[in-house]
Amino acid sequence: MDRSRTALIWRYAGRGLLLTPLLFLLVFFFYPLGSILQFSLAPDGKLDFAAFQQIFSRPYYRETLWFTTWQAALSTLLTLGLAFPAAHVFAKYQFPGKSLLLALATIPFVLPTVVVATAFIALLGEDSALNGLLMKVFKLEEPPLHLERSLKIILLAHIFYNYAVALRIISSFWSNQSQRIQEAAQMLGASRWMVFYRITLPLLLPAVTAAAALVFMFCFTSFGVVRILGGLKYATLEVEIHYQSLSLFDLPTAGALSVIQLMTTLVMMIVYTNLQRQMTQPLNLQSSRQVARKPRRWAEKGWLALNLIVMSLLIFAPILALIERSFTLGDGGFTTRYYEQLQENPHRSIRAVAPVAAIQNSLEYAFFVTIFSVLLGTLAAYLLSQKTRFSRWLDPVFMLPLAASAVTLGFGFIITLDEPPLNLRSSYWIVPIAHTLVAMPLVVRSVLPSLRAIKPSIGEAAAVLGASRWQRWRRIELPLITRSIAVGATFAFTVSMGEFGASSFVARPNQPTIPIVIFRFLGQPGLANYGQALAMSVILMAVCAAGFVLIERLNRAVIGEF
The missing domain is CATH 1.10.3720.10 (MetI-like)
Incomplete structure (x- = not known):
């Protein structure tokens, strides 16, 4: 009796966990989009x-x-x-x-x-x-x-x-x-x-x-x-x-x-x-x-x-x-001074933030975005892998953040997330949340095909032999989707490093990302600013290219939709 009650509790807990990505979309995607509709169609509470x-x-x-x-x-x-x-x-x-x-x-x-x-x-x-x-x-x-x-x-x-x-x-x-x-x-x-x-x-x-x-x-x-x-x-x-x-x-x-x-x-x-x-x-x-x-x-x-x-x-x-x-750049000879200047913070530096600090900010944001996107995207993939009418209806819903532009998402954030209990506009976490919205669908498209390719008979055979749901996931499913998760994680990290549209809205001035600092440098006169913009662009390009090479290598052994 106790064992059946425990199994029932785990079943409902698992279903609730699978709904977490949908709750994330409702709060941080549909709610801001609804606010945009309100501001455009009913700014004073009346249809206008x-x-x-x-x-x-x-x-x-x-x-x-x-x-x-x-x-x-x-x-x-x-x-x-x-x-x-x-x-x-x-x-x-x-x-x-x-x-x-x-x-x-x-x-x-x-x-x-x-x-x-x-x-x-x-x-x-x-x-x-x-x-x-x-x-x-x-x-x-x-x-x-x-x-x-x-x-x-x-x-x-x-x-x-x-x-x-x-x-x-x-x-x-x-x-x-x-x-x-x-x-x-x-x-x-x-x-x-x-x-x-x-x-x-x-x-x-x-x-x-x-x-x-x-x-x-x-x-x-x-x-x-x-x-x-x-x-x-x-x-x-x-x-x-x-x-x-x-x-x-x-x-x-x-x-x-x-x-x-x-x-x-x-x-x-x-x-x-x-x-x-x-x-x-x-x-x-x-x-x-x-x-x-x-x-x-x-x-x-x-x-x-x-x-x-x-x-x-x-x-x-x-x-x-x-x-x-x-x-x-400059006298035409080979020089690394623009890369060396990325570590400095002279008085002429934009917003008094050293470029190397922006690199650190982007790496920190990308780290958290990768974790959030993998967790939420994998849970969403499990939800969509269930052969139900509900999951078929949800499939395009999880892709909607890709259809909405990053600037629209950022605009929705600044008009929505400024009052309790979601007063996040000046929070550190608003940037990782915005990036996760863009990256999570990519994780879903990476993991979902591998989940659908797993034959149900494998798990059923393990269950007959006495394996619990946790053991079946850890010993069978996880090894089969590990490469797909790695592909999705690389996508999430790369997307976060290069995201510019939403970040230009929600990033705090004293915690800019690499793309924001590149844009600031390009808007300032002088070779020093332009040279540092080039140097930071090369660094960002190298990171994204390395991520893509990793994705290509992992994709050789992965069933995916890219």
């Missing part, structure tokens, strides 16, 4: 659309909304235009270093936005090595390239940042397409272009559209890239939300802009998930090894070489420029 009327009636806000939309659309078209030919190369041809190059192509996507923006300043800015080389070769007195604070550099940065997203989605789907339909059409007399236009392209349409939806969503919510590279001339909704809330303190307008942006990203997320479901439908797929072959003709070899050259320049040029300028 004045903020929305102001946005759609004033030319400035209409232009901001229009610019946000068309720059995201143009960035998406340019990204797909470059990624689609490369996807064809990776899907159809085998060549040395293919897997390594595909892994390296993904590194830009895991880089923080401030690092990407700094890299493009190092490559195409007035003090860049490229401008210096052109001035020396053509004996010019002024830098020929003036791309800073221009739309061109924003578009280039967006392409760099999202290229791997489109490449991976399209190439992975294309590489598994069966060749039998195309071969049959060619035997019936159809030309190669007719086969591509009438058969291949329609089959690829779900993958191409899914990639477009995801890239558009990322460019539509772009903050760090536009804020740093665009300056005051260009502003997306994300930048305008930040400006309205922190500079003008116009919370109703910021709330209305957040609602418009959130609705747009949710539509894009719905489109993406529906198309991804279509991509999983059986379409007579083949192994990618059966589809890919070595290029035979000179035209195929030339096509392969051209795409690899474009891909290498797009990926490696900004990264190499960032590293090079961090060691040669």
